[in-house]
Amino acid sequence: MSSSNLYDSKVRVASEAIVIIDIVQATATSNLFGWYAVGRRLVHELRQLVLKIGEKYGLTCIKSTGDGFLLTYSNSTAAELSALNAVKASLELLENLAKRNQEVAEERKLDIRFAIHFGEVDVLEQDREGPNISYTFRLESINTKSLIEAINPIDPDDFPLRNYVLCSEHVSNICTRHEATWTLKSCGLFKLKGFSGRWEVFLVEATGDK
Numbered sequence: 001m002s003s004s005n006l007y008d009s010k011v012r013v014a015s016e017a018i019v020i021i022d023i024v025q026a027t028a029t030s031n032l033f034g035w036y037a038v039g040r041r042l043v044h045e046l047r048q049l050v051l052k053i054g055e056k057y058g059l060t061c062i063k064s065t066g067d068g069f070l071l072t073y074s075n076s077t078a079a080e081l082s083a084l085n086a087v088k089a090s091l092e093l094l095e096n097l098a099k100r101n102q103e104v105a106e107e108r109k110l111d112i113r114f115a116i117h118f119g120e121v122d123v124l125e126q127d128r129e130g131p132n133i134s135y136t137f138r139l140e141s142i143n144t145k146s147l148i149e150a151i152n153p154i155d156p157d158d159f160p161l162r163n164y165v166l167c168s169e170h171v172s173n174i175c176t177r178h179e180a181t182w183t184l185k186s187c188g189l190f191k192l193k194g195f196s197g198r199w200e201v202f203l204v205e206a207t208g209d210k
Contacts (some may be wrong), residue, residue, distance in 0.1 A: 002099050003123045004025050011122045011123065012123040013120055013121070013122060013140060015079040015082075015118070015121075016073060016079070016082055016118070016119075016121055016123075016128070017059075017072060017083040017086035017116060017117070018070070018128065018129040018132055019070075019089075019090060019114055019115070020070060020071075020115045020118045020139070020140040021046070021068040021071065021113075021125040022065075022067055022068040022075045022112060022113050022135050022140055023043070023046065023067050023068050023110065023111070023112055024111040024112060024113060024210050025070075037109070040086070041108075042110055043064075044046055046069070046112070047062070047064075049075055049096060050062060050071065052068060053092050053093055053096070053210075054071070054073070054089055055131060057073055057088055058074050058075055059073055059083050059148070060072050060074045061127065061128055063126055063128075068074065070127075071086075072128050075127060080106035080118060081178075082118070083116065083118040083171045084174065084180060086116050086146075086171075086174065086176065087167065087204055089166065090114045090165050090166075091095070091165065091182065091206045093112075094165070097112065097163070099101050104189070111163055112162070112163060113165075113166070114140075114165040115137070115166045115167070116139075116166070116167040116171050116204070117132060117135055117139060117168040118132075118167070118174060119132035119135070119170065119172060134194060135192065135195060136168075138193055138195065139167075141167055142187070142190060143159075144159050144161070146158060147188065149190075150188035150190050150206040151188055151198060152186070152188050152189060153187065153188035154186065155183065159203070164203060165203070165205075166187070166201055166204070167201070167202050168198065168201065168202075171203075172200075175204075175208045181206075182204055183206075184202045184203070184204050184205075185202060185203045185205065186200060186202055186203075187201045187202060187203050188201065194209065
């Protein structure tokens with residue numbers, strides 16, 4: 001048996017919601033205040049909060065990416081419902097952090113951003129692989145500079161700099177079908193490195209957010 005066949009025979013494929021969390025200005029914070037004094041504690045605190053909230057929403061994987069985490073969520077009833085749970089968990093995490101940030105010193109504030117996608121992944125122990133993982137990382141990399149080359153872009157003044165959730169068109173469609181209780185705003189059509197064509201990306205906002 002070839003090494004590739006051996007690998008394939010051991011890997012389970014699943015449809016899951018994929019979430020990338022990135023800590024905004026993580027490197028700058030660690031450089032300014034120190035990794036051991038502040039940076040590491042912030043990452044540890046974020047991990048604990050992700051785990052606590054994720055328990056309610058079907059969190060199946062959490063893996064460090066250095067400046068954040070790769071997460072996946074699953075749902076045994078209907079796979080696509082994991083996308084709704086991923087959005088709920090992400091918005092709840094933002095709400096918790098907003099309250100926390102009002103009570104801590106400046107150097108301990110945690111600002112983050114999310115990207116959410118849904119699709120098939122290779123399931124490894126506390127890891128996930130496949131093109132849908134790469135796609136989600138491309139979503140997370142979208143920022144105000146990306147709007148310059150986008151088609152029908154959102155007004156740059158309406159694109160947040162921190163503490164926001166982006167999702168793919170696939171997730172947006174799932175949310176629309178299930179009458180989600182949050183708003184979806186198109187950010188435009190973007191080119192994503194390694195993926196042909198243009199892809200619509202949406203900003204997810206909790207009801208009542210401005």
